[in-house]
Amino acid sequence: MTAPQQAYIDDFDPIEYLQTYYAAGEGMLLGEWTDFALRYLHETFTIGGVKGDTLLDFGTGPSIYQLLSACEVFDKIIVSDFLEQNRAEFQKWLKKDPDAFDWTHIIKHVCELEGNREDPEKKAEKLRNKVKEVLKCDALKKKPYDPVVVPPVDCLLSCLCLECPCKDIKTLCEVLNNFQSLIKPGGHLLLLSGLNATFYYVGKTYFGALTTRKEELEMTIKVAGYNIEKAVYVPRADKSRMDVADHDTFYFIHARKPL
Ligand SMILES: C[S@@+](CC[C@H](N)C(=O)[O-])C[C@H]1O[C@@H](n2cnc3c(N)ncnc32)[C@H](O)[C@@H]1O
Numbered sequence: 001m002t003a004p005q006q007a008y009i010d011d012f013d014p015i016e017y018l019q020t021y022y023a024a025g026e027g028m029l030l031g032e033w034t035d036f037a038l039r040y041l042h043e044t045f046t047i048g049g050v051k052g053d054t055l056l057d058f059g060t061g062p063s064i065y066q067l068l069s070a071c072e073v074f075d076k077i078i079v080s081d082f083l084e085q086n087r088a089e090f091q092k093w094l095k096k097d098p099d100a101f102d103w104t105h106i107i108k109h110v111c112e113l114e115g116n117r118e119d120p121e122k123k124a125e126k127l128r129n130k131v132k133e134v135l136k137c138d139a140l141k142k143k144p145y146d147p148v149v150v151p152p153v154d155c156l157l158s159c160l161c162l163e164c165p166c167k168d169i170k171t172l173c174e175v176l177n178n179f180q181s182l183i184k185p186g187g188h189l190l191l192l193s194g195l196n197a198t199f200y201y202v203g204k205t206y207f208g209a210l211t212t213r214k215e216e217l218e219m220t221i222k223v224a225g226y227n228i229e230k231a232v233y234v235p236r237a238d239k240s241r242m243d244v245a246d247h248d249t250f251y252f253i254h255a256r257k258p259l
Pocket of ligand 1: 005008012058059060061062063066081082083086137138139140158159160161162164165
């Protein structure tokens with residue numbers, strides 16, 4: 001176990017994470033990031049035509065926002081994270097624990113994107129019913145779910161995750177290459193995160209981040225064996241909280257494993 005990974009185990013507090021980044025009215029990822037991620041995920045799973053039997057979310061953390069559109073078009077969702085405390089926090093939401101984080105503001109946002117066909121409570125129930133497994137994963141293992149065997153999925157999604165465990169671009173390439181065995185031929189890889197980051201804070205705890213740059217990132221995805229279908233980059237406009245997390249651009253990449 002590398003020191004940064006041990007720091008995750010010891011110091012990553014899911015409640016502080018949710019409070020800092022997603023709390024209604026104050027979370028620093030509300031607005032620019034959530035607008036961006038929710039919009040492109042909504043489009044991907046509607047007009048983009050991405051759908052199927054199973055979606056695997058890699059590095060879910062304690063978060064649910066990234067799954068709200070997916071639950072409309074996949075029969076089964078598998079969520080996964082490196083940390084026990086994150087999986088436990090996700091389970092709290094799944095089991096409607098009264099102490100679970102309140103995602104209502106985000107759920108409402110996705111309902112609006114979907115034309116308010118459904119009320120937020122029904123939407124949350126739909127997602128809960130689609131989440132069939134909450135697994136441990138480790139990006140730095142050749143088989144990230146070992147000893148659990150996950151049959152290849154139609155779509156692997158990962159948000160704000162891979163810059164955390166990967167110390168350099170070579171490691172990111174290996175991780176993406178290892179993901180090939182988790183995806184069906186022709187299946188989808190959706191990566192959403194920030195460019196040019198070096199760190200982010202959870203409460204007072206500092207976590208380093210791999211600095212990804214546009215050209216290098218796209219090259220890495222290609223070298224790892226995928227075809228890029230779509231890549232969107234949006235500069236971060238609000239720079240007021242660069243001391244909390246210093247990414248300067250948001251990215252969405254839709255790639256496919258060749259047939
Ligand atoms: C910034 S959080 C993102 C969480 C969530 N996807 C989101 O968008 O809010 C980074 C996540 O990476 C996870 N992580 C750290 N090291 C990892 C590893 N070796 N394998 C898989 N996930 C890891 C952390 O546990 C944490 O949940």
